[in-house]
Amino acid sequence: MYGFLFRPRWLLFHVVVVAGITAMMFAGFWQLDRLSERKEFNARVIERSQTEPSSLRSVLSRIEDGSLTPDEAEWLPVVVDGTYLPDQVLNFNKSQGGRAGDNVLTAAVTDDGDTVIVNRGFIPLGIDVPAAPATAVRGRGYVRLSEVRERGGVTDTDDGEPLTEIRRVDLERLARQFPGDVAPVYVQLIASDPPIAVGDPEPVVLPELSNGPHLSYAIQWFTFSLAVVVGWVLAVRRSLKTRLTAEASG
Template identity: 25%
Template sequence: MYRFLFSSKWLGYLLLAAIFAAGCVFLGRWQMDRRAETLAEINRVVSNYSSAPIPFSEARDQFRNMDPEREWTQVELKGRYDTEGERVVRNRTLNGQPGYEVVVPFRLDTGETVVIDRGWLPIGNKTPGRPDSVPAPPSGEVTAIVRLKPGEPQLQRGAPDGQLASIDLPTYAGELGYPLLTGAYGLLASETPPVPDMPAAFPMPDTDEGTHLSYSLQWFAFGILMFVGFGYAARQQARNAAIDAQDALDAEEAGLEPMHSTAAAPRRRTPARRRGGRPTAEEEEDAILDAQGF
C-alpha cells in the first residue's frame, strides 16, 4: 500500500522534511544555549549582587584579572577620589534614555588605583554633547562599596576631551599617566560620607530568563509537526490509491458479467421469396423495416 514512498517524488519530500526538521532542531538548540547563558548570568547576579562586601585584599586579584563568575561581587574600598582624572563615558543608556556614565579613579590606602563608576547622567540641555553638570564625589577619606564589573573593549571611535568612548581601562590609564588596575572596575553601590548630589544609580540587573525556553520548544515542535504532516500526506495518498483501485476493480467486474434480459428477443420475419430469387415488393418493405429495427 505504501510502496509509493520509495518513489523519487516521495523520497524528495522526505528529504525536504528532514532538512526542515534539522533546521528546527538547530534553532531550538541555539535558543537552549542562549537560555543557559542567561541562567548563568542570573545565577551570578543572585549569588553575588547582595552578598556581604569583601575587603580589597581579597579582591585584589579580581581587579587585575577578573573571573567572570565573580562579576557583581561587592567589595569594600578605602581611599580618596582623584577628581582630576574624572571622565564621562559617552552613549550610555538607562531605562531607554541616552546619557553618560561618570568614572573616577580611586586611590586606595594601599597605594593602588582602581576605577569607580559613580552612576548615570542625562544628556545636557546647555552644551551639546556634554552633561549640564557632573556631581562632585566626596572629598577626603572615603569608604566605597562597589560591585565588580569587567572592563570594556576599545571602540573604534574617539571622544572629546574629558570623555571616553567606553570603559576601556588600559586606554583610560594611558590618559591618566599613572598605573591603574585594569582587570575590572567597581560599579558604585554606596559611599561614606555621602554627598547630597549624586548621579543616578543603576538598578539591579533583570533576573527574568526571557522567552528562550518557549521559543526552543516551539522550534522542536515545528520539526516534529513536519514529519506528522508528511505522514498524514502519505496516509491520504495511500487512502486515495486504495479507493481508486477498488473503483477500477468494481468497474472491471461489472464489465465481465453477461447481460440478462427478461424479455424475449423478437423473432425476425423471414419472408418467402418468389420463384427466380427476385424479392417481391412485400419482401423489400420487410427488409427496410428490419434494417430500421422494427
C-alpha cells in the same frame, strides 16, 4: 504502495522536512542551554553580591597572587577609599528605567595607591555630566570585568588622544589615559560617602535576575518541529489516499 515516497520530488520533500526538524530541535536545545546559563548567572550574581563587602585592595591582592581570578571576583561587593580624578569618560548608548543615556566613568586613586575605573552611574540624555566630588570619598560597589568587543562590533577611536566617550568599559584602552597601573577590574558604584546627591549619576541597577523567555522559546521550537512531523504524516496519508482512490476508480 509506498514507492512514490522514493520519487525525486518526495525525496526532496523528505530532505526539507528533516532539515527543518533538525534546525528547530537545535534551536530548542540551544534555548535550553541559554536557560541553564541564565540560571547559573543569576545564582552567581545573587550569591556573590550578598557577601560582606571587602576592601578593593584585598580583592586586587588575591587577583595578583592568583588565589582569585577576575572572573571569580565579578559581582563581589567592595569598598574603595580614595579621590576621584577630574577627567571623566562617557560610556554611551546605555539605558536605564526606560530612558536612553550614558554611564559616567571616572578614575579614582585609592588610599592604597591603586588607580581604579569607577562607573559612577547613569545620566539621561540631555543632562550635563556632573563633576566628580573633589573631596576624599568612600565608595561601595560591585567588581566588574573589562568589556570586550563582540564580533562585528564597532571599535572605539584609537588615534592616541584621550577618550571622552567610549562604547564599552575597555580597561586596557582606558588605562592609557590615566596615571599609575589601572586595576584589571572596575567598580560599579552603588553607594558613596559623601552620599550620592540629586543630580549625580544614578547607580547602575543590577541586571534583571529572571530566567527570561528561553523556556517558552524552547517549547515553541519543539512545538514547531512536532507540527512539521504531523504535516509530513498528513501529506503522506493524503497522497496515499489520493493514489488509492485513483487506482480503485481506474
